[in-house]
Amino acid sequence: MSEALAAVAVALADDELVIGHRHSEWTGLAPHIEEDVAFSSIAQDEIGHAAALYTLAGAIVGRNPDALALGRDPSEYRNAVLCERPNGDWAYTLARHWLYDTAEDVRLEALARSADDALRALATKMRREERYHLLHAGTWLERVAQGPVEGRTRIAEALARAYRDALALFEPLEREEEAVRAGWLPDASTELRSRFAQRATGQLDRLGLPTDIGAVADEAAEFVASSSGDLLAAGPAPPEPAVASGGGGRRGRHSADFEALWEEMTRTYRVSPGATW
Amino acid sequence: MVTQVRADDRIAARVWEALAHVADPEIPAVSVIDMGMVERVDVAGGRVRVVVLPTFTGCPAVPQIEADVARAAQAVEGVVEARVEMSFDPPWTTDRITPDGRRRLRDFGLAPPEDGVPVLIASIGLPDRARCPFCGSRATRAESMFGPTPCRAVFYCDACRNPFEQFKPV
Numbered sequence: 001m002s003e004a005l006a007a008v009a010v011a012l013a014d015d016e017l018v019i020g021h022r023h024s025e026w027t028g029l030a031p032h033i034e035e036d037v038a039f040s041s042i043a044q045d046e047i048g049h050a051a052a053l054y055t056l057a058g059a060i061v062g063r064n065p066d067a068l069a070l071g072r073d074p075s076e077y078r079n080a081v082l083c084e085r086p087n088g089d090w091a092y093t094l095a096r097h098w099l100y101d102t103a104e105d106v107r108l109e110a111l112a113r114s115a116d117d118a119l120r121a122l123a124t125k126m127r128r129e130e131r132y133h134l135l136h137a138g139t140w141l142e143r144v145a146q147g148p149v150e151g152r153t154r155i156a157e158a159l160a161r162a163y164r165d166a167l168a169l170f171e172p173l174e175r176e177e178e179a180v181r182a183g184w185l186p187d188a189s190t191e192l193r194s195r196f197a198q199r200a201t202g203q204l205d206r207l208g209l210p211t212d213i214g215a216v217a218d219e220a221a222e223f224v225a226s227s228s229g230d231l232l233a234a235g236p237a238p239p240e241p242a243v244a245s246g247g248g249g250r251r252g253r254h255s256a257d258f259e260a261l262w263e264e265m266t267r268t269y270r271v272s273p274g275a276t277w
Numbered sequence: 278m279v280t281q282v283r284a285d286d287r288i289a290a291r292v293w294e295a296l297a298h299v300a301d302p303e304i305p306a307v308s309v310i311d312m313g314m315v316e317r318v319d320v321a322g323g324r325v326r327v328v329v330l331p332t333f334t335g336c337p338a339v340p341q342i343e344a345d346v347a348r349a350a351q352a353v354e355g356v357v358e359a360r361v362e363m364s365f366d367p368p369w370t371t372d373r374i375t376p377d378g379r380r381r382l383r384d385f386g387l388a389p390p391e392d393g394v395p396v397l398i399a400s401i402g403l404p405d406r407a408r409c410p411f412c413g414s415r416a417t418r419a420e421s422m423f424g425p426t427p428c429r430a431v432f433y434c435d436a437c438r439n440p441f442e443q444f445k446p447v
Contacts, residue, residue: 034420034421034423034431037421037423037424037425037431038421038422038423040423041423041424041427042423044335044337044427045333045334045335045427046335047335048333048334048335048336048427049334049335051334051335052334052365117366118365118366120366121364121365121366121367121368122334122365124365124368125334125365125368125369126334127398128368128370128398128401128447129333129334129335129427129447131398131401131402131447132401132402132422132423132445132447135402135422136422136423
């Protein structure tokens with residue numbers, strides 16, 4: 001029964017771990033020293049949050065948090081595809097950072113009302129720390145939105161590219177219905193998705209950035225399982241393979257980029273499982 | 278029975294006292310008590326349970342703090358067994374840092390968060406002008422929300438021309 005709670009915690013931990021890993025790839029390489037430190041610090045926060053969520057899940061399913069974090073096969077990870085996309089350029093990095101942290105705030109606001117004491121407490125704590133991520137991303141978005149045309153164009157393009165992936169953060173989680181019924185997940189993912197879309201497009205509008213990225217995405221708002229087991233976008237939009245549309249991550253269907261990330265992220269653990277520092 | 282309760286109370290008092298000497302591994306000038314990290318100390322029949330609130334979830338010093346607290350509690354006279362529980366309930370917030378803790382942070386060269394802030398999530402953020410721990414001026418500006426550890430932000434003081442760090446309000 002409470003395995004549904006563990007499944008929720010693992011999916012969110014996977015998001016944090018994988019995007020934390022991507023953020024950490026800026027260490028030493030970011031455009032300037034403040035951003036180098038910022039992305040390294042944000043990565044540390046996200047990976048710390050992942051560790052706390054794996055600990056919570058591990059206590060339920062009787063697994064060591066490290067084994068959960070690094071001892072699974074790629075298809076066992078439940079992170080959304082958005083988190084595994086390569087950093088690309090600075091515009092994509094910022095667009096994803098902003099979308100992810102906006103979505104996470106929506107999710108944590110709900111989890112801070114969870115019927116599970118441990119998850120509620122952790123979500124409350126995480127949300128306070130995540131506030132700095134939101135401020136960081138928001139400051140950048142505002143700066144670029146008010147700046148020269150090239151930056152505005154590039155951020156708008158990056159936002160459009162990342163938006164469908166961001167909506168897929170709210171693909172239903174495994175065993176979600178159980179978790180919602182028990183009150184562990186106070187709001188269903190579909191509800192959180194509309195809340196996120198409304199908040200994101202509202203803020204883009206306020207910044208004078210294009211908001212029609214939402215129109216494309218609304219058509220893909222419903223995901224259905226096809227006969228092949230892939231998640232396809234239903235509605236007027238032509239069906240696309242799950243990974244191309246940003247969905248599938250919650251069922252362990254990842255993009256090709258994930259393989260390389262997993263390879264690197266888990267290498268040390270695979271060489272020597274259980275090693276301590 | 279009453280004697281046992283009194284003995285446990287005395288042990289609890291001694292544990293609190295001992296924890297006042299357990300330093301934060303990253304900021305050795307302050308103790309876990311100064312930082313308001315110790316939520317409770319329960320003693321029953323000489324068995325001690327200490328509930329500690331991590332400052333930042335991703336703080337790498339947490340396992341070290343856990344071990345140091347356990348060791349300090351274990352060493353207290355009359356303690357049969359000491360157990361440390363890390364908890365997020367309630368969340369640690371910067372308003373838990375004691376007045377002594379704030380003074381010690383400042384002496385250490387780390388600007389303490391402003392008194393009493395921030396309680397509401399929406400109000401979390403850096404102050405415009407943190408007080409410089411070196412010269413006391415408020416002619417300062419935030420340079421970066423992120424610093425060398427998850428709990429520190431970077432400022433610059435226009436008065437004494439020193440960069441400094443502030444313990445981030447959270």
